[in-house]
Amino acid sequence: MDFTLSKEQLLIRNTARDFAEKYIEPLVRRIEDENDVPRQIIDRMAELELFGIQFAEEWGGSDGGYDGYVLAMEQIARVSSGVSMILSVNGLGLGAICTYGTKEQKEKYMEPGLTGELLASFAFTEPGTGSDPRQITTMAIREGDSYVINGTKRFISNANFHGPIVVFARESESDEVTAFIVDKFCAGYSISEAWDKIGLKGNRIVDVYLKNVRIPAENMLGKVGRGFNILLSGIAYGKIGISSTYLGITLRAYEEAVKYAMEKKHRGQSIAKFQAMQLRVGELAIKLEAARWLTYRLGCLANNVKDPMTFAREAALTKSFVCENAVDVTRVAVDIHGSYGVMSDYKVQSLYRDAIIGPQIEGVGDMQKMIVAGTILRE
Amino acid sequence: MNIIVAMKQVPDLHHIRIRNREPVLDDIPMVLGDIDKSALAAAVELKETTQGRVIIMSAGNRKIRDTVKEALAAGGDEAILIEDDDLADEDSSVIAGVLAAAIQRIGDVGIVVFGEGSADNYSGRVFSAVAAILGYPQVGYAKRIELNDSLARVTRSLEDSDEIIEVPLPAVISVVSEIKEPRIPSVKNILKARKKPTAVYHLNELCVEVPAEKNITTISNLAPVSRRKGIVITSVDELAKILKNDRKPDRQAQ
Numbered sequence: 017m018d019f020t021l022s023k024e025q026l027l028i029r030n031t032a033r034d035f036a037e038k039y040i041e042p043l044v045r046r047i048e049d050e051n052d053v054p055r056q057i058i059d060r061m062a063e064l065e066l067f068g069i070q071f072a073e074e075w076g077g078s079d080g081g082y083d084g085y086v087l088a089m090e091q092i093a094r095v096s097s098g099v100s101m102i103l104s105v106n107g108l109g110l111g112a113i114c115t116y117g118t119k120e121q122k123e124k125y126m127e128p129g130l131t132g133e134l135l136a137s138f139a140f141t142e143p144g145t146g147s148d149p150r151q152i153t154t155m156a157i158r159e160g161d162s163y164v165i166n167g168t169k170r171f172i173s174n175a176n177f178h179g180p181i182v183v184f185a186r187e188s189e190s191d192e193v194t195a196f197i198v199d200k201f202c203a204g205y206s207i208s209e210a211w212d213k214i215g216l217k218g219n220r221i222v223d224v225y226l227k228n229v230r231i232p233a234e235n236m237l238g239k240v241g242r243g244f245n246i247l248l249s250g251i252a253y254g255k256i257g258i259s260s261t262y263l264g265i266t267l268r269a270y271e272e273a274v275k276y277a278m279e280k281k282h283r284g285q286s287i288a289k290f291q292a293m294q295l296r297v298g299e300l301a302i303k304l305e306a307a308r309w310l311t312y313r314l315g316c317l318a319n320n321v322k323d324p325m326t327f328a329r330e331a332a333l334t335k336s337f338v339c340e341n342a343v344d345v346t347r348v349a350v351d352i353h354g355s356y357g358v359m360s361d362y363k364v365q366s367l368y369r370d371a372i373i374g375p376q377i378e379g380v381g382d383m384q385k386m387i388v389a390g391t392i393l394r395e
Numbered sequence: 396m397n398i399i400v401a402m403k404q405v406p407d408l409h410h411i412r413i414r415n416r417e418p419v420l421d422d423i424p425m426v427l428g429d430i431d432k433s434a435l436a437a438a439v440e441l442k443e444t445t446q447g448r449v450i451i452m453s454a455g456n457r458k459i460r461d462t463v464k465e466a467l468a469a470g471g472d473e474a475i476l477i478e479d480d481d482l483a484d485e486d487s488s489v490i491a492g493v494l495a496a497a498i499q500r501i502g503d504v505g506i507v508v509f510g511e512g513s514a515d516n517y518s519g520r521v522f523s524a525v526a527a528i529l530g531y532p533q534v535g536y537a538k539r540i541e542l543n544d545s546l547a548r549v550t551r552s553l554e555d556s557d558e559i560i561e562v563p564l565p566a567v568i569s570v571v572s573e574i575k576e577p578r579i580p581s582v583k584n585i586l587k588a589r590k591k592p593t594a595v596y597h598l599n600e601l602c603v604e605v606p607a608e609k610n611i612t613t614i615s616n617l618a619p620v621s622r623r624k625g626i627v628i629t630s631v632d633e634l635a636k637i638l639k640n641d642r643k644p645d646r647q648a649q
Contacts, residue, residue: 023461026424027468027585034579065582078582088582 093264098218109136
């Protein structure tokens with residue numbers, strides 16, 4: 017067992033950190049205010065090949081593994097979780113295409129998706145269902161060599177960018193949940209205004225309206241009725257991105273809290289001299305390391321674990337812990353800042369807003385615990 | 396034309412802690428200094444205009460093989476390393492002799508580029524000594540370099556002026572950080588770095604004699620003590636008075 021990062025892993029981490037500090041940090045306020053990520057950030061991420069770390073070179077990726085992906089995402093989220101969520105969701109959509117797609121589908125979408133030319137989305141949730149595939153109402157009706165899709169998808173990331181969207185719909189002939197690839201902004205595709213969520217600014221989520229969207233039958237992803245498996249696998253791997261994002265939020269909250277504790281003076285001395293602050297800083301350090309190594313471990317497991325159920329369990333427990341932990345850490349970091357912690361001039365308030373979203377998205381916290389318990393109590 | 400970039404492995408300054416006024420260097424990751432990275436970025440740009448080849452040269456302990464990957468990821472084509480666990484403690488005249496011996500083994504040398512000073516000791520002496528040993532012309536503090544087949548046109552950044560000079564090739568040039576911002580390596584280049592050619596020499600292969608007695612002995616390396624004055628000011632008039640008195644000697648000194 018070796019917890020030492022290799023030189024390559026350190027360099028990937030440094031590339032992401034240098035990029036984030038140099039290119040994202042100066043624009044963070046704008047991202048927060050406009051809830052939008054400027055195009056130049058996406059282009060620069062593509063130049064540095066940050067979109068394709070975890071994908072194989074065969075499909076235009078860098079072959080850096082999920083371990084490299086986790087390290088880069090942590091550093092990007094440390095500066096802007098909105099930017100890292102764009103990367104995460106792109107990886108989620110492309111990951112499904114790369115794993116389940118035909119050669120033609122991969123050739124069409126992987127390379128443009130890894131160069132930032134297209135950005136992928138993943139659309140399962142609907143107004144009437146969050147986690148239960150049996151409640152899906154979006155329909156894909158077979159008409160000769162085409163499918164015609166109708167339905168509404170809720171809280172969809174990257175839906176405002178051109179690129180593929182993996183849509184889960186009920187296939188008409190089998191009545192089974194099936195995945196399809198739709199090109200965003202094709203005829204019949206439209207989106208709502210962005211939901212005004214309290215954090216993760218820059219990561220726009222919208223509702224997607226599919227009205228008589230006609231796609232060729234070969235745009236089916238995987239086989240008829242296999243949508244649920246693609247969904248489970250996709251969201252399991254998607255949890256690597258969200259766990260890394262919340263690790264980055266945790267890291268930044270820790271850094272901001274330590275900096276403030278060292279700088280802030282009370283009666284002539286640094287508040288870091290007070291035991292109450294020392295206990296809080298100690299707690300943050302412990303929680304940061306726990307989240308960090310659980311997330312790094314998930315990245316390594318993603319490279320190596322073959323059984324989808326085993327990986328789903330590890331992903332669920334990591335996502336559950338890291339996201340709930342981020343809420344605790346950012347809350348304590350706000351405490352250390354006192355009144356200043358809730359002022360918009362201080363980074364820690366936006367981290368807290370980002371953090372409380374985590375347990376509610378990409379599988380709510382209780383659902384993660386049920387997945388974990390399910391693997392233990394199955395017998 | 397080969398463009399050689401001499402780079403020094405130094406402890407990552409972001410990780411160094413000071414304990415009892417002394418730097419704690421145990422378990423500190425080794426990196427390349429920022430000015431060295433600027434020198435590399437300038438060399439990579441020159442390579443693109445001259446169709447040359449960028450060779451990274453570095454001397455240091457066994458960690459150097461790992462550290463140099465950073466330079467290979469950021470645009471170096473190959474690396475030549477002189478590896479010896481004792482080299483890190485040697486003074487600049489010894490290091491210059493070692494580097495010069497290695498450079499003499501490379502054909503078609505155009506320029507040898509150094510950062511103006513290393514990130515740790517910042518003596519800035521090695522480049523001059525290398526030029527002297529090799530008999531190459533030397534130019535210090537370059538902020539711009541243009542190359543043709545036989546000449547380097549160099550803009551030197553002086554305190555209150557720029558000086559443009561030409562030197563015949565091969566030449567040794569030290570650069571200031573403003574010459575070029577260090578490159579952020581892309582992920583693919585990081586992963587490809589390990590496959591780039593890296594030659595490792597040991598001192599006996601270069602026929603360089605390292606003196607048994609060190610020329611320079613470091614007696615202590617202590618962080619300066621900084622104490623705040625801790626003046627409590629109770630009125631604007633008092634502040635103005637203190638600032639006025641405090642600043643007067645500085646102005647006179649200028």
